Amino acid sequence: EIVLTQSPATLSLSPGERATxxxxxxxxxxxxxxxxQQKPGQAPRLLIHGVSNRATGIPARFSGSGSGTDFTLTIxxxxxxxxxxxxxxxxxxxxxxxxxxxxVEIK
Amino acid sequence: DVQLVESGGxxxxxxxxxxxxxxxxxxxxxxxxxxxxxxAPGKGPEWVGRLTAKAxxxxxxxxxxxxxxxxxxxxxxxxxxxxxxxSLKSDDTGVYFCITSTIPGAWDSWGQGTLVTVSS
Numbered sequence: 001e002i003v004l005t006q007s008p009a010t011l012s013l014s015p016g017e018r019a020t021x022x023x024x025x026x027x028x029x030x031x032x033x034x035x036x037q038q039k040p041g042q043a044p045r046l047l048i049h050g051v052s053n054r055a056t057g058i059p060a061r062f063s064g065s066g067s068g069t070d071f072t073l074t075i076x077x078x079x080x081x082x083x084x085x086x087x088x089x090x091x092x093x094x095x096x097x098x099x100x101x102x103x104v105e106i107k
Numbered sequence: 108d109v110q111l112v113e114s115g116g117x118x119x120x121x122x123x124x125x126x127x128x129x130x131x132x133x134x135x136x137x138x139x140x141x142x143x144x145x146x147a148p149g150k151g152p153e154w155v156g157r158l159t160a161k162a163x164x165x166x167x168x169x170x171x172x173x174x175x176x177x178x179x180x181x182x183x184x185x186x187x188x189x190x191x192x193x194s195l196k197s198d199d200t201g202v203y204f205c206i207t208s209t210i211p212g213a214w215d216s217w218g219q220g221t222l223v224t225v226s227s
Binding site: 001030031032033034036043044045046049050055056087089091094095096097098099100101 | 142151152153154157168170171204210211212213214215217218219220
């Protein structure tokens with residue numbers, strides 16, 4: 001099973017600041033890699049698929065990058081609605097797994 | 108628009124059984140890859156099971172913690188996905204989401220989830 005390790009666990013930032021979230025895989029994974037955003041009481045929402053492609057309706061301030069075992073989600077300038085938990089997830093093989101999450105909180 | 112609506116959650120004693128349903132609209136469930144994902148309170152999402160499209164064999168895969176106890180199936184006539192759960196344990200407590208993939212390698216449509224609570 002591929003293990004995804006996200007860092008940091010918590011990111012304390014102010015609106016307008018840049019957020020950089022990391023996800024490291026225990027082995028090389030394919031480009032079937034995604035990021036999700038989850039707010040309290042809601043289902044996760046797909047943000048990024050195929051490492052760097054924004055899902056429908058996702059603002060341009062969200063971007064994804066990486067390859068192999070290291071992947072990054074960047075939020076260029078945090079808006080109030082961006083404070084949430086973010087999960088990375090791979091679809092290289094079964095079982096698909098999620099990372100443990102990074103909580104982006106208001107500083 | 109794709110829509111997924113789960114139902115069937117509730118409180119059940121350890122060792123008991125429960126069947127979750129996911130009614131799909133806006134697409135033909137048989138043609139899609141479907142999965143069940145669960146989320147324990149305060150934890151991240153965890154995969155439960157996956158069912159490939161009928162044209163790709165309708166193959167079923169299960170996560171190790173539920174292998175042999177859970178079963179995924181679908182009803183073409185009602186466009187409904189099921190998760191039959193048996194020998195339930197307290198660790199199975201959580202919100203169960205029905206999800207589908209219309210983008211290769213990503214799961215872009217999620218239901219609202221249904222809460223399963225297993226009492227010990």
